[in-house]
Amino acid sequence: MKEQTAATAPRQQAPPGGPADAAAAKPDRAVIRDSLGVGVAVGLSGFAFGVTSAGAGLTLLQTCALSLLVFTGASQFALVGAIAAGGNPITAAAGAFFLGTRNAFYGLRLSQLLALPRWVRPFAAHWVIDETTAVALAQPGRRATRLGFAATGLTLYVLWNLTTLLGALGAEAIGDTAAWGLDAAGPAVFLALLAPMLRTATERAVAGVAVVLGLGLLPVLPAGVPVLVAALAAPLVLWARGRRSRGSEEEPYDAKGADR
Structure with missing residues (x-):
């Protein structure tokens, strides 16, 4: 194996307060x-x-x-x-x-x-x-x-x-x-x-679902409860995105199995 030179070796990030901290x-x-x-x-x-x-x-x-x-x-x-x-x-x-x-x-x-x-x-x-x-x-x-x-x-x-x-x-x-x-x-x-x-698609999706949950449940739940339910927006969106990602990863394997 070729030895790494000083120029190509990955640099370790110095902890805050060290020499790198002073340089930056x-x-x-x-x-x-x-x-x-x-x-x-x-x-x-x-x-x-x-x-x-x-x-x-x-x-x-x-x-x-x-x-x-x-x-x-x-x-x-x-x-x-x-x-x-x-x-x-x-x-x-x-x-x-x-x-x-x-x-x-x-x-x-x-x-x-x-x-x-x-x-x-x-x-x-x-x-x-x-x-x-x-x-x-x-x-x-x-x-x-x-x-x-x-x-x-x-x-x-x-x-x-x-x-x-x-x-x-x-x-x-x-x-x-x-x-x-x-x-x-x-x-x-x-x-x-x-x-x-709200810069990413995930953040905007969470905000949108939270608004729908909060406003939709406002007429049927006691005051203060809709905001608690709206907090479920984040795990719901993350679960949906994770499931979609897993589905896209498994799709090529399913296609191969269908051809057999």
Whole structure:
């Protein structure tokens, strides 16, 4: 066998923080710029949550507590949406909890990349959401990953809570939010944030099936339950695609057997 030369031998990827990490370093200014862009764009949508929550009948204190303590937009919108539709708090909380479990999977990945001290991890876990994960994963090295995560988390947390407060106060000032059409602000913002993320055929299929399940079951199931059933869209689509792939692989063998 021919020996591999240094030029042809496959290179091992160095762990974050090593020499390769230093070579691929990204300027702090660029990381901060990206983080602020995401944090400001998404943080301003907290206003829609404040309006939606107040319109659903939650008090100012309850609305602000949700943003301070829960701090995961989709789950917050799901909770107040189910309550506004007349669902009981247990069902509404179950739907919100189910949507929030995705952050646990983000945390498994980020724990390896960030490698934070043990005492910092419980505090950092509160900022493990879609946006901080996306910015952190886009960075080339550990330093940039930590900076991107922290800058995005801080910007988004401050702005989200501030705009939540402003939205709730504004909703109380104008009275009936439904009369102004502001009760639709939350779902509209969430769809606007979600739509650009649906890039592959599988993602679009999952979204389409989820919409059909959610809207189709809305008239027959209690409020808050359709969103739980809509979560079955992902396994259903993946199962269908897997079955179709297996069928296409077996087809040549079936054709050969038919010729015999």
